[in-house]
Amino acid sequence: xxxxxxxxxxxxxxxxxxxxxxxxxxxxxxxxxxxxxxxxxxxxxxxxxxxxxxxxxxxxxxxxxxxxxxxxxxxxxxxxxxxxxxxxxxxxxxxxxxxxxxxxxxxxxxxxxxxxxxxxxxxxxxxxxxxxxxxxxxxxxxxxxxxxxxxxxxxxxxxxxxxxxxxxxxxxxxxxxxxxxxxxxxxxxxxxxxxxxxxxxxxxxxxxxxxxxxxxxxxxxxxxxxxxxxxxxxxxxxxxxxxxxxxxxxxxxxxxxxxxxxxxxxxxxxxxxxxxxxxxxxxxxxxxxxxxxxxxxxxxxxxxxxxxxxxxxxxxxxxxxxxxxxxxxxxxxxxxxxxxxxxxxxxxxxxx
Amino acid sequence: xxxxxxxxxxxxxxxxxxxxxxxxxxxxxxxxxxxxxxxxxxxxxxxxxxxxxxxxxxxxxxxxxxxxxxxxxxxxxxxxxxxxxxxxxxxxxxxxxxxxxxxxxxxxxxxxxxxxxxxxxxxxxxxxxxxxxxxxxxxxxxxxxxxxxxxxxxxxxxxxxxxxxxxxxxxxxxxxxxxxxxxxxxxxxxxxxxxxxxxxxxxxxxxxxxxxxxxxxxxxxxxxxxxxxxxxxxxxxxxxxxxxxxxxxxxxxxxxxxxxxxxxxxxxxxxxxxxxxxxxxxxxxxxxxxxxxxxxxxxxxxxxxxxxxxxxxxxxxxxxxxxxxxxxxxxxxxxxxxxxxxxxxxxxxxxxxxxxxxxxxxxxxxxxxxxxxxxxxxxxxxxxxxxxxxxxxxxxxxxxxxxxxxxxxxxxx
Numbered sequence: 001x002x003x004x005x006x007x008x009x010x011x012x013x014x015x016x017x018x019x020x021x022x023x024x025x026x027x028x029x030x031x032x033x034x035x036x037x038x039x040x041x042x043x044x045x046x047x048x049x050x051x052x053x054x055x056x057x058x059x060x061x062x063x064x065x066x067x068x069x070x071x072x073x074x075x076x077x078x079x080x081x082x083x084x085x086x087x088x089x090x091x092x093x094x095x096x097x098x099x100x101x102x103x104x105x106x107x108x109x110x111x112x113x114x115x116x117x118x119x120x121x122x123x124x125x126x127x128x129x130x131x132x133x134x135x136x137x138x139x140x141x142x143x144x145x146x147x148x149x150x151x152x153x154x155x156x157x158x159x160x161x162x163x164x165x166x167x168x169x170x171x172x173x174x175x176x177x178x179x180x181x182x183x184x185x186x187x188x189x190x191x192x193x194x195x196x197x198x199x200x201x202x203x204x205x206x207x208x209x210x211x212x213x214x215x216x217x218x219x220x221x222x223x224x225x226x227x228x229x230x231x232x233x234x235x236x237x238x239x240x241x242x243x244x245x246x247x248x249x250x251x252x253x254x255x256x257x258x259x260x261x262x263x264x265x266x267x268x269x270x271x272x273x274x275x276x277x278x279x280x281x282x283x284x285x286x287x288x289x290x291x292x293x294x295x296x297x298x299x300x301x302x303x304x305x306x307x308x309x310x311x312x313x314x315x316x317x318x319x320x321x322x323x324x325x326x327x328x329x330x331x332x333x334x335x336x337x338x339x340x341x342x343x344x345x346x347x348x349x350x351x352x
Numbered sequence: 353x354x355x356x357x358x359x360x361x362x363x364x365x366x367x368x369x370x371x372x373x374x375x376x377x378x379x380x381x382x383x384x385x386x387x388x389x390x391x392x393x394x395x396x397x398x399x400x401x402x403x404x405x406x407x408x409x410x411x412x413x414x415x416x417x418x419x420x421x422x423x424x425x426x427x428x429x430x431x432x433x434x435x436x437x438x439x440x441x442x443x444x445x446x447x448x449x450x451x452x453x454x455x456x457x458x459x460x461x462x463x464x465x466x467x468x469x470x471x472x473x474x475x476x477x478x479x480x481x482x483x484x485x486x487x488x489x490x491x492x493x494x495x496x497x498x499x500x501x502x503x504x505x506x507x508x509x510x511x512x513x514x515x516x517x518x519x520x521x522x523x524x525x526x527x528x529x530x531x532x533x534x535x536x537x538x539x540x541x542x543x544x545x546x547x548x549x550x551x552x553x554x555x556x557x558x559x560x561x562x563x564x565x566x567x568x569x570x571x572x573x574x575x576x577x578x579x580x581x582x583x584x585x586x587x588x589x590x591x592x593x594x595x596x597x598x599x600x601x602x603x604x605x606x607x608x609x610x611x612x613x614x615x616x617x618x619x620x621x622x623x624x625x626x627x628x629x630x631x632x633x634x635x636x637x638x639x640x641x642x643x644x645x646x647x648x649x650x651x652x653x654x655x656x657x658x659x660x661x662x663x664x665x666x667x668x669x670x671x672x673x674x675x676x677x678x679x680x681x682x683x684x685x686x687x688x689x690x691x692x693x694x695x696x697x698x699x700x701x702x703x704x705x706x707x708x709x710x711x712x713x714x715x716x717x718x719x720x721x722x723x724x725x726x727x728x729x730x731x732x733x734x735x736x737x738x739x740x741x742x743x744x745x746x747x748x749x750x751x752x753x754x755x756x757x758x759x760x761x762x763x764x765x
Contacts, residue, residue, distance in 0.1 A: 100584040102747065119587050127584045133576025138366055149358045150585035194581070 053077040054099070054202060054233050059108035061094050061257075068094045070257040071108070076233050076250070078201075081224070083248030083265075084237040085337075087345055091257040092237045093130070096204055099235070100127055112202065123152045126200030130207045130237075132191050136180040140171070140190055143179060144197060151198035158197070165193045169219070185216055192220065196227070203227060206237045221247065241338035253341065255348050265337070272340045275308040277317070280329035288325070293317055305333065355586040359594025364601045367565065373602075376561055377609055384553045402431055403489075406465030408439040408453050410446055414468050414500060421496040439465055457481055466493060548711040549680050552704045555638055556673045558606060559645040562599055563669065566646065567653035567662040570746070574657055579746045588743040596646055596735065603642040607635065630710040633720050637710075640727045641703025644734060645669065651738030654745030661752055676704035683708055696723055699730035737762065 054076045061069040069091045076082040086092050098105045101117050110117050134143050141162055148158035166172045169189045174182055179190065188211050196203065208224065209217045224247065227234060238244050244251060245265065252262035261268055279285070280303050288306065289297045296307040308317055318330050367373055405422065409415040419436030427433050439453050446469075456462045457480060464481020479493055499520060506516045573579040582591055611631070648669060656662045676695070683692055683705075695701040696709065702723050709715050744761045745753070753761075 097580070097747070100580070102580060102583050122585050122587075125584055127581055129577040129580050131575075131577040133572075133578060135366065135578070136572075137370065142366070146358070146362050147581065147585065150355055150582070152354070 053113065054235075055111045056095075056099065057109045057111070059095065059098060059110065060106050061091075061098060061103070062106045068257050069098070069105075072252075072254065072257075072259055073108075074250075074252050074262060076235060078231045078233050079228055080250060081228060081234045081236050081248045083244040083251035084235055084254070085239075085241070085244055085251055085341065086254040086260075088239075089256075090254045092254065093206070094257075095254075096127075096206060096235070096237060099202075099204065100125060121202075123198065124201040126195045126198065126203045128192060128195040128203075128205045128208055130210070132188055132211065134179045134187060134191055134194070137178060139176055139178055140166075140182070141175045144190065144194055147194040148197050151200075153198050161197050162193070165197060169193065185212060188212060189216070192223075196223075200232065202233045202235075204235045204237075207239070208236065209238070209240060209243055241336065241341050245337040251337075253344060255345055260344050260348060268340065269335060269337075272335065272344060274335060275310055275312060275314070276333040276335070277306050277308065277314055278329070278331045278333050279304045279306055279321075279327060282326050282328060285321075285325045288321060291317075291321070293320075302328075355590045356594045356597065359582075359586065359591055360598035360601065363569075363595055363598025364605075367562075367599075367602055368605065372565075377606055380557050380561070381550075381554065381610055381613065384550050384557065402427065403434050403463040404437055404461070405434045405493075406437045406439045406453055406456060406462045408449055408465055408467050410440070410469040412440070413504060414497070415440065417500045417503070418466070418496060421500060422492070425492060437462065437465075454480065466497075468497075548684065548708045549677070551634065551707050551711070552677055552680065554610065555641055555704055555707065556670070556677065558603060559642060559649075559673060560666065560670050562603060562642075563645060563649035563653075564662075564666050566595070566599055566649050567656060567666065568659070570650075570653040571656060571659065571662055574654075574746060574749065583746070588746065589739055592650055592735075592739050592742050595650060596643065599646050600639065600643050603646070604639060607638055611635075633715075634707050634710055636724060637703040637706045637727075640724065640731065644699060644703070644727060644731050645673070647731060647734040647738045651734070651741045651745075654738075654742040655752055655758070657749050657752070672700050673704075676701050676708065679705070680708060684712060688713070697726060699727055702727050740764070 056072060056074050059069055059072045060067065072091075072095060074082070084092050084095065094103070097103045099110055099117070101119065101121060112121055138146075141159070144162040144165075145155060145158045148161065149155055153161070163172075163175075166175055169192075171186060171189055171193075174186060179187060182190065192208070195205075205224070208220060212220060221243075224234065224236075236244065236248060248265060250262070250264050251268060253260045253268075261271065263271070282302065285304060286299065288294060288304070293309050293312040294306055295309055298305045308314065314330075314332055318327070321327065407415050407418060409418075415436070415438055419438070422434040422436050423432045425433040439449060439456075441449060444452075450467065453462075453465045453467070457464055460482075462481075464479055464483075467476070467478040467480055469476045477497060479490060484490070502520060503513075503516050506519065507513065511519075570579075573582065586594075652665045652669070653662065656665055679692070679695070683689070686692075692705060692709065695705045696719070706715070706720070706723055740762050741758060744764070
């Protein structure tokens with residue numbers, strides 16, 4: 001909350017309080033169902049509110065009778081990375097656009113800190129779109145400065161911040177160059193700078209790693225994680241399930257505009273994980289295939305991947321086989337998000 | 353407000369810096385002036401040297417008086433403008449002489465030759481030359497010949513040469529253009545024509561040039577999704593207003609440079625001083641016309657998502673822009689026509705037609721006021737409509753929306 005206030009520059013403190021009250025009263029009148037959130041805000045008023053958050057409620061967007069986003073609800077609190085995942089055409093971009101306030105939802109609401117988003121929020125949002133590209137004929141420093149002043153940063157401050165960032169990403173020498181003279185990777189870095197220079201409270205990153213080499217991917221990942229420490233709210237939209245798995249604490253998987261599953265990464269893995277164990281052995285264990293609790297088994301030399309029935313306890317299973325066979329190792333296999341993604345989306349397609 | 357200013361500043365500064373803009377600022381007027389002034393300058397040049405004109409006179413009557421009559425015309429430096437060469441030779445067949453004359457012209461030994469033949473029924477008088485476009489020369493040849501012919505006819509009827517001279521005394525007509533309160537100036541058809549033509553062409557080229565630039569930059573912003581970053585930083589209305597303002601500033605900047613250039617040129621008498629007496633209202637029409645078309649371009653440009661679509665749109669708009677140029681010629685001949693009056697009140701043609709009329713005639717202040725108001729109101733309407741199209745257009749990719757869809761956008765709040 002304090003960060004948010006400091007970003008709306010022209011108000012002094014007393015004005016902020018009055019304005020804040022005004023918004024609260026307005027919200028109270030028009031959104032009775034948000035009673036609880038507002039109450040919390042009012043009670044915490046004057047102190048730092050812990051966990052300022054973005055909440056999306058029953059978001060629906062229709063284009064010409066085609067429902068692109070269907071009743072999505074989620075919350076992202078500060079210091080967390082929220083993964084918005086889904087196949088192509090799932091409605092991720094539309095969801096992002098409504099949060100950015102570029103398009104208006106057909107129904108549903110988006111609240112930031114309990115207040116419906118308005119154009120005031122332009123200055124605290126940072127956005128990195130999937131398609132990259134900047135003004136090719138313009139100089140690096142000019143482009144960065146332009147996007148910063150559009151976020152209400154003073155020109156002088158924008159330039160000093162730009163210098164800082166260019167240094168951080170090893171682009172200092174290229175400052176005066178035209179964008180088109182830069183390598184693709186460096187252009188991407190410049191674009192990344194433009195989306196974070198104004199220290200947004202809410203950062204929306206659409207495929208942030210696309211087009212970066214592994215070294216730069218690592219660098220960008222570190223930066224994103226440092227934003228988490230600074231308490232930014234981050235929404236990450238990606239196809240790369242391994243990155244999502246490494247970075248996101250909460251995810252939502254959508255398909256055809258509908259939520260397929262959502263929650264913390266742990267819960268989802270538990271929910272959609274299959275009962276698979278990896279067993280290291282010596283001797284012959286091919287007989288296990290006929291064990292009543294085993295669905296399927298793949299043999300890899302001295303290791304086997306065994307798929308168990310859902311209700312079977314892994315420890316129970318280990319006990320039952322360790323008497324007959326010589327087992328060297330026994331590990332539960334954590335399902336990758338990648339696997340879950342494919343399974344869930346495919347299952348979804350089969351149902352249709 | 354600040355964001356509008358920042359967008360405008362960006363559009364202005366980034367475009368002023370481009371090499372294309374700097375070149376266009378010099379090239380555009382150079383091309384237009386070159387095209388319109390070129391022919392007159394060239395024909396002036398021709399008559400600065402003495403021309404050899406052949407005369408093939410089968411009657412034998414005309415050569416002598418005609419050649420002395422032609423040699424009366426002097427160049428600026430006192431040298432004779434024409435030297436007459438007799439092509440007649442009584443020992444040769446007339447047809448052969450004609451062929452010989454033609455070949456003299458084709459080998460550029462002669463500028464051309466006058467061919468005179470007469471039988472019982474009719475008289476033939478031809479100018480045979482490579483170039484027959486010089487009206488001034490042709491007029492002189494005709495006038496001189498007819499004068500001699502009259503003289504010969506009259507003396508055939510027994511009139512004394514004194515009397516003939518008396519009859520032949522002609523007075524030339526000088527056109528005088530009347531203006532307010534007894535002021536008068538000699539209007540030169542060519543000057544009026546070319547000034548109007550140049551001004552309208554400038555307006556058209558400028559609108560097309562910057563309109564094209566605008567559409568191209570919009571498509572670039574759309575294709576790399578920069579537009580999404582922009583509209584997540586400021587509202588689409590702010591963006592649109594900023595773009596129009598920035599581009600208009602660019603247009604104004606261009607005009608100012610041209611006006612300064614033109615005033616400098618008037619000193620060197622390339623452009624008549626006449627052209628600038630109505631400069632204030634003309635500038636207003638220039639700027640308003642520019643803003644009007646720019647807002648059309650913004651609205652139209654936001655629909656396009658490929659270069660081809662943009663070109664198509666640009667060519668539609670340029671058709672509307674070209675229309676007044678077609679009218680220039682007839683307008684100069686009849687500046688009071690109803691058509692011209694009517695077109696002054698249609699915003700699409702108001703700027704160019706009013707610039708044209710300001711050049712041709714006295715336009716009443718009321719009329720200037722009314723047309724200006726119409727233009728301002730139209731600008732307001734186009735910007736409002738463009739803003740609505742822009743808001744949705746910039747975010748829709750792929751297929752160009754149908755007219756019906758666009759109407760739906762307009763209805764959306």
